Amino acid sequence: MPGAWPMLRHEHGGSFVSIRPFKGVYSSECWKMNGTTLYQPVSFSLLVNMRKYDQISFEEGAYFIGDKSGGCVQKEQGHVIHCWRFDKNEKKLFVALSFLFTNNEAFQEVVSALGNI
Numbered sequence: 616m617p618g619a620w621p622m623l624r625h626e627h628g629g630s631f632v633s634i635r636p637f638k639g640v641y642s643s644e645c646w647k648m649n650g651t652t653l654y655q656p657v658s659f660s661l662l663v664n665m666r667k668y669d670q671i672s673f674e675e676g677a678y679f680i681g682d683k684s685g686g687c688v689q690k691e692q693g694h695v696i697h698c699w700r701f702d703k704n705e706k707k708l709f710v711a712l713s714f715l716f717t718n719n720e721a722f723q724e725v726v727s728a729l730g731n732i
Contacts, residue, residue: 630665630732632662632725633661633662633663634660634662634725636658637657638718639718639721640715641678641680642661642714643712644713651679652678652679653680653681653687654678654680654713655681655685663698665729666732667700668699668712669708670699671729672696672699673694673696673697674694675693675694677690677692677693678715680715691717692717693715693722694716694719695713695716696716697712698711699711
């Protein structure tokens, strides 16, 4: 189905990745180093300006998935893309936004889009 997967957009000189609500696509703005991050389903289309992040990293493993109310419903294998920013006061990087993909095809589409930025 055309447009069902996340895709790269170039608008106003910036590089944006469009993340659409799709089964197997989750996000978190509260990443925790100890592996207890709770990812929630992406419930509306997101247009992420990748240039505002200082670093992008990738991870694979088992992650907690929650429902819209914030309760944990399962743990599932998947791929994660972390969007890091630099905190000038703390003088260190932190994960500002993180996406979990349990759908490998959706993950590969975003990775491909990131390679074109």
